[in-house]
Amino acid sequence: MDGHRPLNPAFWWVDGTGAEVKWSFEELGEQSRKAANVLGGACGLQPGDRMMLVLPRLPEWWLISVACMRTGVVMIPGVTQLTEKDLKYRLQISRAKSIITTNSLAPHVDAISADCPSLQTKLLVSDSSRPGWMNFKELLREASTGHNCVRTKSRDTLAIYFTSGTTGNPKMVEHSQSSYGLGFVASGRRWVALTESDIFWNTTDTGWVKAAWTLFSAWANGACIFVHELPQVGAKVILNTLTKFPVTTLCCVPTIFRLLVQEDLTRYSFQSLRHCLTGGEALNPDVREKWKSQTGLELHEGYGQSETVLICANLRGMMIKSGSMGKASPPYDVQIVDDEGKVLPPGEEGSVGVRVRPTRPFCFFNCYLENPEKTAASERGDFYLTGDRARMDKDGYFWFMGRSDDIINSSSYRIGPVEVESALAEHPAVLESAVVSSPDPIRGEVVKAFVVLSPAYSSHDPEALIRELQDHVKRMTAPYKYPRKVAFVSELPKTVSGKIQRSKLRNQEWGR
Numbered sequence: 001m002d003g004h005r006p007l008n009p010a011f012w013w014v015d016g017t018g019a020e021v022k023w024s025f026e027e028l029g030e031q032s033r034k035a036a037n038v039l040g041g042a043c044g045l046q047p048g049d050r051m052m053l054v055l056p057r058l059p060e061w062w063l064i065s066v067a068c069m070r071t072g073v074v075m076i077p078g079v080t081q082l083t084e085k086d087l088k089y090r091l092q093i094s095r096a097k098s099i100i101t102t103n104s105l106a107p108h109v110d111a112i113s114a115d116c117p118s119l120q121t122k123l124l125v126s127d128s129s130r131p132g133w134m135n136f137k138e139l140l141r142e143a144s145t146g147h148n149c150v151r152t153k154s155r156d157t158l159a160i161y162f163t164s165g166t167t168g169n170p171k172m173v174e175h176s177q178s179s180y181g182l183g184f185v186a187s188g189r190r191w192v193a194l195t196e197s198d199i200f201w202n203t204t205d206t207g208w209v210k211a212a213w214t215l216f217s218a219w220a221n222g223a224c225i226f227v228h229e230l231p232q233v234g235a236k237v238i239l240n241t242l243t244k245f246p247v248t249t250l251c252c253v254p255t256i257f258r259l260l261v262q263e264d265l266t267r268y269s270f271q272s273l274r275h276c277l278t279g280g281e282a283l284n285p286d287v288r289e290k291w292k293s294q295t296g297l298e299l300h301e302g303y304g305q306s307e308t309v310l311i312c313a314n315l316r317g318m319m320i321k322s323g324s325m326g327k328a329s330p331p332y333d334v335q336i337v338d339d340e341g342k343v344l345p346p347g348e349e350g351s352v353g354v355r356v357r358p359t360r361p362f363c364f365f366n367c368y369l370e371n372p373e374k375t376a377a378s379e380r381g382d383f384y385l386t387g388d389r390a391r392m393d394k395d396g397y398f399w400f401m402g403r404s405d406d407i408i409n410s411s412s413y414r415i416g417p418v419e420v421e422s423a424l425a426e427h428p429a430v431l432e433s434a435v436v437s438s439p440d441p442i443r444g445e446v447v448k449a450f451v452v453l454s455p456a457y458s459s460h461d462p463e464a465l466i467r468e469l470q471d472h473v474k475r476m477t478a479p480y481k482y483p484r485k486v487a488f489v490s491e492l493p494k495t496v497s498g499k500i501q502r503s504k505l506r507n508q509e510w511g512r
């Protein structure tokens with residue numbers, strides 16, 4: 001680049017109590033070469049070997065990720081909330097040869113390692129030592145800075161992600177070097193709008209696929225990855241961090257934006273924030289509007305899965321239709337299709353499909369490992385089916401209705417939970433809600449809303465509030481969609497990535 005270097009660091013980590021780690025691109029290169037030598041040396045890992053990576057938001061997570069790319073070692077990220085049973089299942093089925101984690105999870109790994117014959121080395125990120133474990137920090141200090149990257153092919157495996165397993169055992173999603181390696185470069189530019197002057201903060205957990213979205217989009221565009229350790233994710237810590245640090249680009253799941261807009265945002269003056277993103281579940285239009293009116297900043301929603309890169313998005317500069325997850329993101333050909341994979345006309349509800357024939361996109365998962373039946377079942381005709389239901393309008397904008405299992409069939413009306421939740425979100429009493437089907441002797445099933453109330457409404461008369469919310473939904477959307485049943489709850493069940501688990505509430509309703 002003609003001697004030109006980005007002004008920002010490549011990586012900037014803070015822990016909220018004053019500790020900071022900053023690496024320039026040169027330092028990142030050096031540190032990752034050392035880390036690669038730890039993997040290939042002390043750990044004895046060869047290209048194609050698999051390594052589980054279960055770390056909180058510590059700098060080592062990013063270092064090991066790059067070291068895996070350098071060495072051709074396949075990374076398998078996991079969330080730190082994994083139990084012994086989860087760890088055992090993942091280590092056994094993936095046949096991972098190595099695991100890296102911290103003191104809090106190490107005893108759980110020890111408890112099951114005897115049942116995981118493939119596991120050969122255990123690496124600890126800690127200032128203390130533990131029998132049976134190698135200390136990563138010590139090894140890193142002593143490692144050589146010279147390393148030549150292993151040459152990988154575009155179809156070689158880069159990473160394996162476990163799905164969250166809502167419908168059975170978690171599945172292993174295999175991604176190739178080209179899939180993430182190239183797939184996020186374009187979305188980093190066109191959706192995340194990254195340049196060398198940007199400092200990108202994505203608050204996601206490292207075990208979730210969205211951390212890879214940042215990893216592969218930021219550095220390829222010369223941007224800085226900003227990380228807050230965030231032992232507890234809260235609105236105030238996020239807003240204060242944006243005030244204190246020159247973060248230009250912020251990505252949080254909608255759940256977090258729902259929390260942020262509860263605060264008086266006009267009291268905060270963000271240093272450099274200019275571009276905001278969300279995804280992972282549906283963004284309620286009301287949240288986007290509140291965020292925009294208080295900060296002056298647009299919220300760009302994107303939609304994708306562990307199996308894909310960005311499928312749909314509100315790209316930089318695109319006109320946004322509130323409530324829509326945007327248009328198909330190139331190079332994907334995204335269509336609404338029926339159960340046979342036939343393309344449906346604009347306006348009709350169907351499955352969100354990504355064309356995989358005649359050519360499978362280069363930025364797409366290879367398969368569900370060891371599960372050819374599941375891989376085959378995910379395709380119909382020329383399309384991969386995402387398992388989500390949506391409509392596309394005549395301008396090519398996609399409108400998410402819900403996951404196939406979450407759609408409610410009441411007296412032969414099909415109702416997507418998101419529309420009802422978005423209508424509820426527009427009432428000041430509603431902090432957030434989850435809408436699911438509930439059994440009904442006459443209609444078969446009806447709409448039930450679980451509502452978390454805003455503090456100001458918590459002592460209101462519940463019966464009167466239920467009627468008010470029902471009338472409100474009837475006014476905001478087609479009246480047949482209103483929740484015939486409403487329950488007030490103190491919180492909603494969520495995944496570690498912050499997504500509402502409607503299936504849990506639905507099972508509870510149906511006594512499953």
Ligand SMILES: Nc1ncnc2c1ncn2[C@@H]1O[C@H](COP(=O)(O)OP(=O)(O)OP(=O)(O)O)[C@@H](O)[C@H]1O
Pocket residue numbers: 163164165166167209278279280281282283301302303304305306307325386387388400402403499
């Ligand atoms: N912008 C969005 N709007 C609505 N839903 C979204 C959006 N982005 C992602 N999603 C939902 O998240 C899903 C992808 O999530 P992910 O791949 O992280 O795993 P999961 O579906 O939560 O796990 P599992 O497949 O094990 O149940 C999508 O299929 C969709 O249902």
